[in-house]
Amino acid sequence: MDQSAGKIQIRSLVGPVTVSAESIVRVEKRESPWAEYETQRAQSSDTADGNFDLAAWCDRRGLFAERKRHLQRTVELDADHEGARAALGFEKTDAGWILRKPNGGDGQKSGPRPTAAEGADDDERLAAAARVQWRRQIKGIKSIMLESPIAERVDEGQRKILSISDPLAIEPMSEVLVHGDGACRLLLVDALSKFPQDDATANLSLLFLLDREPAVVDRCARELARRKDPRVASQFRAALYVNNHDGVVARAARGLAVVEDKAAVGDLIQVLTVQRDKWVETPVVGLVGGMCRTFNRQTVASADGRRVSVPPVIAFGRGVLANVANVPQFRNVTVYRTEVLEALKALTGQNFGFDVEAWARWYQEQR
Incomplete structure (x- = not known):
């Protein structure tokens, strides 16, 4: 923690965080992740396996820069260490270890060019790895900054999210922030609005259809209207026919x-409009104590020269002892x-x- 000119810079797993000294309520001193790391490093041997195990320890604690450093040290000590090579993005071929770049080009060694299918598989593997890293980073920003009670920290978290420009962050960003509060989801809409890719358009469309916050829906609507993508309309037309x-x-x-x-x-x-069978609450008038159900023998009498048989009618207490109960009934109704x-x-x-x-x-x- 560094302090200068009324500002305090705090080292966190997602990078340095700057807040004003006035916004800090209290300081609790305890061992930081980096102090734990120094202790762990002192206990580890400087061997290929020792560095590889330490890299795994760093990964579990979110110390990704330290993880990469120990993976690289593992390869320095054992050039054919498969675990470290794979974690660093290398692939073993007949020509040796090759580092695949995100654009599909070959890295440190030249070798046989991959087929189209192999290149696609490699792209998927690299993209998946990048999304894992983004998911961890965005989760950290959400928990440490966006959910902080300190306004300055929330503002810094929002700036970090809005500064993301890698399209591979769209899916993990959406997955993490959609489970936040309304402010998180509004931030998600603003962040997605910066990306022209289909991933962003699809997530904005789903947010518009499913989110419960009116402000989020309104902001999605404005962005989708601005994009003028005819595929959005086709998906909305399909959504009209979602049953029930x-x-x-x-x-x-x-x-x-x-x-x-x-x-x-x-x-x-x-x-x-649509016809639908639904359970509906129907008001039913009855007499207190269930008298109509108890005294239910037919009354036999003569009316206009004919013999009639009718159920009993109770008049006394009507409007006084009567009660109205809502009884669920299964009916076919019209939904407007x-x-x-x-x-x-x-x-x-x-x-x-x-x-x-x-x-x-x-x-x-x-x-």
């Missing part, structure tokens, strides 16, 4: 209005989708309410 999920259908309808997809009008008309109607009005300038036939006639006349 009216929330997704409503959000998809709103999305189609946001991206101004007039080609979706026919689909929206089809899902404007307001968000779909709003989307239709926005896209067409028309308003036929929930009259599906009127909408269909108008739509047919326009074709």
